[in-house]
Amino acid sequence: MSTAQHRIGSGFGARSTADDVLQGIDLSGKLAVVTGGYSGLGLETTRALAGAGARVVVPARRPATAREALEGVDGVETDELDLGDLDSVRAFAERFLASGRVIDIVIDSAGIMACPETRVGPGWEAQFATNHLGHFALVNRLWPAIEPGGARVVSVSSAGHHYSGIRWDDVHWRTGYDKWEAYGQAKTANVLFAVELDRRGRDSGVRAFSLHPGGILTPLQRHLPKQEMVERGWIDEDGKPLDPEGFKTPRQGAATQVWAATSPRLAGLGGVYCEDCDIAENAPADGTRTGVRGYATDPAEAARLWELSAELTGVNAFA
Numbered sequence: 001m002s003t004a005q006h007r008i009g010s011g012f013g014a015r016s017t018a019d020d021v022l023q024g025i026d027l028s029g030k031l032a033v034v035t036g037g038y039s040g041l042g043l044e045t046t047r048a049l050a051g052a053g054a055r056v057v058v059p060a061r062r063p064a065t066a067r068e069a070l071e072g073v074d075g076v077e078t079d080e081l082d083l084g085d086l087d088s089v090r091a092f093a094e095r096f097l098a099s100g101r102v103i104d105i106v107i108d109s110a111g112i113m114a115c116p117e118t119r120v121g122p123g124w125e126a127q128f129a130t131n132h133l134g135h136f137a138l139v140n141r142l143w144p145a146i147e148p149g150g151a152r153v154v155s156v157s158s159a160g161h162h163y164s165g166i167r168w169d170d171v172h173w174r175t176g177y178d179k180w181e182a183y184g185q186a187k188t189a190n191v192l193f194a195v196e197l198d199r200r201g202r203d204s205g206v207r208a209f210s211l212h213p214g215g216i217l218t219p220l221q222r223h224l225p226k227q228e229m230v231e232r233g234w235i236d237e238d239g240k241p242l243d244p245e246g247f248k249t250p251r252q253g254a255a256t257q258v259w260a261a262t263s264p265r266l267a268g269l270g271g272v273y274c275e276d277c278d279i280a281e282n283a284p285a286d287g288t289r290t291g292v293r294g295y296a297t298d299p300a301e302a303a304r305l306w307e308l309s310a311e312l313t314g315v316n317a318f319a
Contacts, residue, residue, distance in 0.1 A: 004272050005282045005292055010265055012277035014214060018048035018254040021277055025262050028053035031103055031149075032261070033096075033142070035059055035083065035135065036110025037076075038066035041156070041213055044254035045107055049261075050075040054105070059092050061110075083110055083134025084120035086313060093141035102149040103142060105261045108135040108190070109156045114179040124312075125172040127182045132189035136309045139197065143317035150205030153197055154260045157190035157210045157273065157296075162283070164188060165295040166305060188296045189305060191273050196302035198271030200318050207270030209260040214276065216253035273297060 012021055032049050036042035037058035050056050050073050059081030060066035066078040079095065082088040111131045118126035124133065139146065139153060146153065163184025167173070173182055194210035201208065259277045260266065272279050273292040283291040295301060310316035 004269065005280060005297065007278045007281060008265060010259065010263065010278040012255065012259060014248065014276040015252055016255045016259075016277050017249075017251040018044055018258040019051065019251065021255050021259040022048055022052045022262060025264075026053055027262070030054045030105065031057065031101055032105035032107065033057045033059065033103055034107045034109055035081065035138070037107075038069040038078070041216065041250055041254045041257070042107075042109040043069055044250045045109060045258055046070065046076060047073055048251075048254060048258050049105070052262075057096070081138075083138070084126060084130045086121060086134070086137055089134055089137045090141060093138065096142060097145055101145060103145045103151050104149045106139060106142070106146060106151060106153045107156065107257055107261055108139070108154065109257060110135075111156065111186075113160070114183050116179065117173070117177040123172065125177075125182055127179075127186040128171060128173075128189065131186040132193065133309060133313055135190075136193060137313040137315045140310075140313075140315040140317040146206060147201070147204045152261050152266075153194070153201075153206065153208040154257050155190045155194040155197075155208065155210040156257055157187045157194075157212060159212045159215075159275075159289045160184050161187035161191055161212075161296050162289045162293055165293070166192070166301065168304075171308070188293075189309075191292065191296035192298075192302040192305045193309075194273075195271045195297055195299060196306040199299070199302070200306075202270055207266070209266070209270060209272060209274055211256045211260055211274040212280070213253040213256050214248040216248045216250055271297075 032054045034042055034046050037046040038060055046056050056076045058066055059079045061082045063078050063080045070076050081092040120126050120129045160183050164181040165188050167185055191210040194208040198208040256274055256277050260274050274280055281291045283293045
């Protein structure tokens with residue numbers, strides 16, 4: 001299967017920051033919606049976009065916490081949104097659409113990682129439901145505001161997608177729950193969502209991208225016991241990174257999603273997975289967790305996931 005997964009020589013790299021990739025880009029008059037835009041990479045993404053002139057809407061499960069985190073950042077507004085609750089997604093979308101505004105950028109940055117087995121909604125596995133289904137419903141419900149602006153939609157995945165493809169026979173892990181494989185399935189879903197959204201939206205000028213932000217120590221690790229991170233070689237017993245050069249800072253980690261959302265170099269492109277501020281190559285056959293796995297960019301898998309997601313959420317802007 002041929003893909004567009006080839007580096008384009010962006011001029012940026014693993015150590016570029018969100019501010020670096022926005023040099024010379026004026027986002028005045030643009031409106032961005034950034035989920036999770038008040039913590040970790042999302043917070044740095046919000047700061048960078050607002051600093052370049054964009055108006056940024058940050059829907060948050062904890063609005064008071066979001067307002068506190070974003071205090072002093074001009075051009076930002078917050079609202080309430082729980083991605084694990086489809087009624088909350090619908091309510092936020094209805095409030096936004098009632099404002100009559102057009103969206104230029106959507107960055108689906110919120111997510112959970114390797115959490116204990118948790119059920120949300122009608123018994124859905126929480127990582128798949130929050131990381132994928134909630135964002136699927138959000139983008140589809142916001143479509144009347146996304147389509148007119150020819151927006152870019154950025155789905156934040158990770159190298160974690162290497163852990164698992166879609167478990168079609170048991171997407172909600174009714175049996176044999178494994179927190180890392182469940183995370184991997186959710187991150188694969190983030191990539192497939194961008195592939196199919198790009199196919200469906202490109203005729204309207206809407207393009208979609210997915211990405212791996214890099215290894216960053218942020219609140220995303222909240223569900224991981226300290227000892228597990230020690231055993232994985234991430235931190236020492238005092239909680240300090242064992243390989244500081246192997247981790248990005250939050251500003252560096254935010255760079256690829258900001259680049260995907262704004263770079264002129266991506267004009268006319270879409271449906272691709274990015275890393276280190278460039279389009280990624282296909283994953284090597286030796287199993288190294290770099291690049292993107294074929295099952296995550298397979299158009300047939302993407303179309304199948306779209307139909308399943310529409311069935312589960314009851315939302316499909318293209319029906």
